Amino acid sequence: MAAADSATLSALLGESPEPGDAFRLHDAVTSALITLSHDRPVVVVLDDLHWADPASLRLLDFAARHTWFERLLLIGTYRDVEVDAPGHPLHQLVLPLVAKATTVTLTGLDPAQVAELMGRTAGTDPGAELAADVHRRTGGNPFFVEQTARLWRSGSPVSAVAPGVADALQRRLSLLPAQVADLLSDAAVLGREFSLHLLAAVAGAPVPQVDHLLGQAVATRLVVALGEGRFAFAHDLVRESRYAGLGAEGAARRHAAVADSDLVGPAERARHAYLAGALVEPARTVELLLAAARDASARLAIEESIGHLRRALERAPTLRTRAVVQLELGTLLWRVDDKDEAWAHFEGAVASVRELDDAELLARAGLTLARVDSGGARHELVSGLLLEAHRRLCAGTPAEQLSLDRVTLELTARAAMLARDDEDDHALAFSLWARHDAIWGPGSGAERERLTDELAAVARRTGDRENEYFASSLKWVALLEQGDPRYLDQFRSFQALTENSGLRGAELAAKIDRSVICALHGRFADSDVALQQALDAHLGLSEREFGFMGDQLRWSALLLQGRFAELADLPARMSDAGHSHPGLLRALAAAHAGDAAATRELLAEATAEAPYSREFTPLWLRCQAQAAAVLGDRPAADRLRARPWSIEARSHLATAYQNLGDTRRAAELFDTVTAEATSLGMHHIPTRVRSARTEPLPLNEFRRTDAVWCLRYAGHETRVPDSKGLRDLHFLLGRPGTDVPAVRLLAPEADVAPTFTGTPILDDTAKAAYRHRLTELDAAIDHATTLGDDTRAATLDTERAALLTELRTSSGLAGRTRRLGDESERARKAVTARIRDAIRKLADLHPTLADHLHATITTGSSCSYHPPTATTWRL
Numbered sequence: 001m002a003a004a005d006s007a008t009l010s011a012l013l014g015e016s017p018e019p020g021d022a023f024r025l026h027d028a029v030t031s032a033l034i035t036l037s038h039d040r041p042v043v044v045v046l047d048d049l050h051w052a053d054p055a056s057l058r059l060l061d062f063a064a065r066h067t068w069f070e071r072l073l074l075i076g077t078y079r080d081v082e083v084d085a086p087g088h089p090l091h092q093l094v095l096p097l098v099a100k101a102t103t104v105t106l107t108g109l110d111p112a113q114v115a116e117l118m119g120r121t122a123g124t125d126p127g128a129e130l131a132a133d134v135h136r137r138t139g140g141n142p143f144f145v146e147q148t149a150r151l152w153r154s155g156s157p158v159s160a161v162a163p164g165v166a167d168a169l170q171r172r173l174s175l176l177p178a179q180v181a182d183l184l185s186d187a188a189v190l191g192r193e194f195s196l197h198l199l200a201a202v203a204g205a206p207v208p209q210v211d212h213l214l215g216q217a218v219a220t221r222l223v224v225a226l227g228e229g230r231f232a233f234a235h236d237l238v239r240e241s242r243y244a245g246l247g248a249e250g251a252a253r254r255h256a257a258v259a260d261s262d263l264v265g266p267a268e269r270a271r272h273a274y275l276a277g278a279l280v281e282p283a284r285t286v287e288l289l290l291a292a293a294r295d296a297s298a299r300l301a302i303e304e305s306i307g308h309l310r311r312a313l314e315r316a317p318t319l320r321t322r323a324v325v326q327l328e329l330g331t332l333l334w335r336v337d338d339k340d341e342a343w344a345h346f347e348g349a350v351a352s353v354r355e356l357d358d359a360e361l362l363a364r365a366g367l368t369l370a371r372v373d374s375g376g377a378r379h380e381l382v383s384g385l386l387l388e389a390h391r392r393l394c395a396g397t398p399a400e401q402l403s404l405d406r407v408t409l410e411l412t413a414r415a416a417m418l419a420r421d422d423e424d425d426h427a428l429a430f431s432l433w434a435r436h437d438a439i440w441g442p443g444s445g446a447e448r449e450r451l452t453d454e455l456a457a458v459a460r461r462t463g464d465r466e467n468e469y470f471a472s473s474l475k476w477v478a479l480l481e482q483g484d485p486r487y488l489d490q491f492r493s494f495q496a497l498t499e500n501s502g503l504r505g506a507e508l509a510a511k512i513d514r515s516v517i518c519a520l521h522g523r524f525a526d527s528d529v530a531l532q533q534a535l536d537a538h539l540g541l542s543e544r545e546f547g548f549m550g551d552q553l554r555w556s557a558l559l560l561q562g563r564f565a566e567l568a569d570l571p572a573r574m575s576d577a578g579h580s581h582p583g584l585l586r587a588l589a590a591a592h593a594g595d596a597a598a599t600r601e602l603l604a605e606a607t608a609e610a611p612y613s614r615e616f617t618p619l620w621l622r623c624q625a626q627a628a629a630v631l632g633d634r635p636a637a638d639r640l641r642a643r644p645w646s647i648e649a650r651s652h653l654a655t656a657y658q659n660l661g662d663t664r665r666a667a668e669l670f671d672t673v674t675a676e677a678t679s680l681g682m683h684h685i686p687t688r689v690r691s692a693r694t695e696p697l698p699l700n701e702f703r704r705t706d707a708v709w710c711l712r713y714a715g716h717e718t719r720v721p722d723s724k725g726l727r728d729l730h731f732l733l734g735r736p737g738t739d740v741p742a743v744r745l746l747a748p749e750a751d752v753a754p755t756f757t758g759t760p761i762l763d764d765t766a767k768a769a770y771r772h773r774l775t776e777l778d779a780a781i782d783h784a785t786t787l788g789d790d791t792r793a794a795t796l797d798t799e800r801a802a803l804l805t806e807l808r809t810s811s812g813l814a815g816r817t818r819r820l821g822d823e824s825e826r827a828r829k830a831v832t833a834r835i836r837d838a839i840r841k842l843a844d845l846h847p848t849l850a851d852h853l854h855a856t857i858t859t860g861s862s863c864s865y866h867p868p869t870a871t872t873w874r875l
Contacts, residue, residue: 030067033063042071042073044074046076046077048078049094054093111131111132111135118134118149123153183203184242187231193230196229201257218231253279255276266288273289283317286312286317289311289315290309292305299503300504309332319352319355320352320358323353330344330346331371333345349365350365353365360393360415360427364430367411369385415427425461429455433467452472455468456468456475459471465503469501472494473510488845489721494513495514498510512549548574548578567589570585580613583606584606650673651685654666654689658692700713702729707721712874714848714849718845723838732864732865735864736866737866741827742862745827746826767807770803777797828861835863839857
């Protein structure tokens with residue numbers, strides 16, 4: 001089965017929840033079967049398909065359709081009388097399989113076959129008369145025959161077998177001790193497979209006692225041991241018979257016990273709480289179902305999440321709970337494009353809110369609907385909810401005098417404040433996300449950073465891993481927008497947080513973020529690899545879940561690389577996948593390509609679509625600015641009403657050209673902006689231009705401003721947070737070719753001289769002993785080599801290398817003895833470590849600079865900077 005990865009096989013074997021990625025699972029299993037069939041014919045037998053889940057039948061149908069010409073035989077058995085019954089959930093799934101297959105209707109075994117099966121099962125020949133009797137009683141049903149033979153072998157008469165399977169099993173179970181039978185009844189609630197520790201918790205018995213009783217069940221072959229503390233019923237009918245004997249009250253009591261256990265996952269706890277009925281408080285059942293829905297959503301198992309929410313709605317004990325559940329259910333249905341049912345739940349939630357007359361819940365309803373508001377007939381309902389909630393919760397300017405965006409901003413701030421006052425973490429998380437989404441755009445990075453910090457704290461309090469991961473992801477985005485170099489550390493923290501999390505949504509976000517960061521750093525090949533990994537790992541995501549995200553990321557990376565021919569077709573594909581404004585992408589690509597004619601035409605088309613929604617406004621601003629730069633069009637700047645901004649930006653661009661050595665373009669741009677600035681009365685611009693022209697900056701820079709270092713080398717610039725290692729490098733760069741004692745770097749402001757007051761690491765006696773032993777080892781190695789004893793020679797050589805390492809460690813330059821507690825020794829270790837750490841971190845941000853420093857900086861008791869050619873730095 002090498003064709004299927006471990007996660008796929010785990011899901012197939014029932015060891016982990018089935019992933020939402022059905023195609024990947026189906027394709028992996030089918031590929032594995034095809035691979036096996038290349039060596040020899042393969043037969044796969046699937047029993048009891050009438051008890052299969054829909055996903056398994058879809059897998060079987062997929063395999064049957066894609067292995068038609070392979071040396072593979074698929075055999076499935078099912079009870080047609082059950083599946084053909086009206087209303088059976090698998091009826092429509094089995095029909096296509098039957099249509100493709102050769103159908104063999106199984107009848108009972110004849111008397112001779114019954115005798116043969118009984119002989120194999122009991123290990124002795126039953127005889128023709130007894131076999132005929134069993135055939136008459138069982139109708140030749142193989143399961144009944146096998147069970148009858150087992151009882152007969154244990155000493156029970158054949159007459160103990162009842163006409164029905166339940167009777168046969170009941171008679172067999174009656175031969176067991178009562179404690180074992182009761183334990184199997186408890187186990188029946190847990191499903192076909194169950195764990196020892198969970199069963200002990202449900203039964204309220206010590207684990208060793210439960211293990212002993214299960215041993216008796218295993219001996220009778222009613223239960224099989226799977227290993228590692230897990231067991232399974234030998235047949236589903238065994239479990240079904242025990243479960244049926246519990247009665248409604250007994251089953252509900254045991255389900256309630258499982259719901260109280262923390263030994264099962266969110267989905268299982270919710271299922272048992274639901275099946276426990278009135279024995280679990282409805283509010284608690286809804287709480288568990290909502291937790292299960294969030295867990296499923298984090299795994300991108302959207303249909304499972306919707307199922308949990310439907311059950312939660314069914315059990316909602318109050319109008320308020322019902323309204324909250326309907327808002328969440330409607331949001332999820334909207335995500336899967338079931339908009340009619342989504343709006344039915346939204347409208348039901350609004351009706352409940354109005355009946356409750358709850359202003360805070362009214363705000364939540366309005367903010368939820370605002371997220372999915374796409375205009376049209378329902379926009380009036382959404383805006384009415386927001387305005388009404390604002391009037392009731394927010395004092396000050398009447399809502400009618402404010403824009404709807406302003407109303408939303410004030411409402412999110414007020415809702416978050418009220419949630420904090422009420423100490424309602426779930427309401428607070430909703431309000432903070434609503435606020436985060438409402439303010440998203442240029443200039444909001446600082447507030448979004450604060451919001452993501454609070455969201456992460458709330459998520460940790462509530463155990464909401466999904467929200468914690470996404471808050472961590474969006475924090476690095478907010479930091480990057482602010483130009484804060486800490487974004488990279490935050491990105492790495494997010495990657496570490498999601499690694500092996502088991503949440504497909506978070507893991508997908510991590511792969512996508514890695515692709516974005518690699519593209520941002522100019523590592524385009526790595527960006528392509530990371531994006532392809534994300535796409536390959538999540539092939540099962542439907543278009544409605546992933547939309548145009550993959551093509552958008554690919555388009556952005558291709559644009560940065562100037563690969564315009566390759567990205568030309570992507571806007572049309574994105575439009576088909578739901579992108580609202582592919583024209584913006586075409587205009588921006590034309591501007592990047594420097595195609596003035598195409599830019600002018602496409603910009604006109606994009607302008608006709610304005611104004612743009614909040615999420616597309618940054619792209620529209622970027623498009624206008626890029627187009628204005630390409631067209632050199634004064635009217636374009638006038639349309640932006642930003643001529644002073646344009647002059648400011650171009651003056652800095654001219655300075656950048658000069659710093660990069662492009663003096664011609666710098667001079668032309670300096671002349672242009674000077675003339676425009678003078679005509680507008682921007683007197684500081686000509687002054688800045690004169691200063692920049694007379695004081696050209698060095699091509700290389702290693703300079704600190706407050707807590708941030710600006711590092712520029714070989715035409716590439718980056719900014720990093722302050723560290724001691726960077727300060728050491730700065731000190732050395734200012735003294736090229738000079739040996740600087742490490743103690744000087746340890747305290748550069750205090751011109752401290754080395755001290756040698758400590759005890760030597762190795763005294764003269766120890767050194768003499770080391771040298772004597774080295775002489776002995778050299779002789780012993782030569783002797784072993786002469787005798788051909790390579791093993792002994794290697795062992796002796798290892799000891800010799802260790803002794804030499806110790807001697808080197810205890811000596812400095814020119815054999816000077818290092819001392820314990822020696823100030824210079826401490827400085828050597830500390831300074832060397834922090835310089836190396838600083839260069840290591842620069843490798844990700846500025847590989848060229850890191851390579852230069854690695855080659856030219858030496859560390860030790862004295863450190864120095866020795867560039868091969870004279871290098872000028874702005875320090």
